[in-house]
Amino acid sequence: MQNDIKEVLISEEEIKEMIKELGRKIDKDYKGKNLLLVSVLKGSIVFMADLMRAINLPCQIDFMAVSSYGAGTTSSGAVKILKDLDTDLEGFDVLIIEDILDSGKTLSYILKILKSRKPASLKICTLFDKPKRRKVKLKADYFGCVVPDEFIVGYGLDYAEIYRNLPFVAVLKENIYNENETN
Ligand code: IMP
Ligand code: MG
Numbered sequence: 001m002q003n004d005i006k007e008v009l010i011s012e013e014e015i016k017e018m019i020k021e022l023g024r025k026i027d028k029d030y031k032g033k034n035l036l037l038v039s040v041l042k043g044s045i046v047f048m049a050d051l052m053r054a055i056n057l058p059c060q061i062d063f064m065a066v067s068s069y070g071a072g073t074t075s076s077g078a079v080k081i082l083k084d085l086d087t088d089l090e091g092f093d094v095l096i097i098e099d100i101l102d103s104g105k106t107l108s109y110i111l112k113i114l115k116s117r118k119p120a121s122l123k124i125c126t127l128f129d130k131p132k133r134r135k136v137k138l139k140a141d142y143f144g145c146v147v148p149d150e151f152i153v154g155y156g157l158d159y160a161e162i163y164r165n166l167p168f169v170a171v172l173k174e175n176i177y178n179e180n181e182t183n
Helices: 012-029 045-054 105-115 174-182
Strands: 005-010 035-041 060-067 080-083 093-101 121-129 142-146 169-172
Touching: 012 045, 012 121, 012 142, 035 045, 035 105, 045 093, 060 105, 093 105, 105 121, 169 174
Parallel strands: 035 060, 035 093, 093 121, 121 142
Antiparallel strands: 005 169, 060 080
16 A cells, blocks of 8 residues: 555644644534534544544534545546435534535535535535635635645545545555556
8 A cells, every 4th residue: 555655745743733723623613502523424534533532522423425436536426325314403513524625516415405404503624625626616614724636545535445544645656546547
């Protein structure tokens, strides 16, 4: 796995700092609220696990899964619910936890569905943001950092379901992406 890496873009230390800062902001904004963290599987699980421990407020967690991408690196545009939430959102201040905001198609779809369930409030927290790639008008309420328009892996992010367990964020060597795309 280490042999496939071209460059480390964001180190473990940098990620840790970003999450600490996000936790501080969320603590301030959600004091006295009924916070529910909704993690969008699978990419956000590593972020979710670290972020929830950086939050010093009582909160609940839930998970949902949608399909957006195939094995490749570009959005298919088709989004489907694979696993729905267990929680009734009414009365909850819902914070959606995402790994990366890219075209925005996935999140705008999720927002539409969750909004219709009448939460007390609904906001987005993404660790990484690629604003240049946006196809729909959407801004994250909280984000860790902007990343360049490159396909990144690690810290939950996959390429063809691999590399999620890298503790940092990296770009893969060109031949890894090319091999799969021509298959
Ligand atoms: P969107 O619908 O285009 O915003 O795509 C969002 C989803 O695509 C994210 O939750 C990721 O699962 C995936 N994604 C987008 N960019 C990357 C990337 O650079 N690396 C890995 N996954 C990505
Ligand atoms: Mg994802």
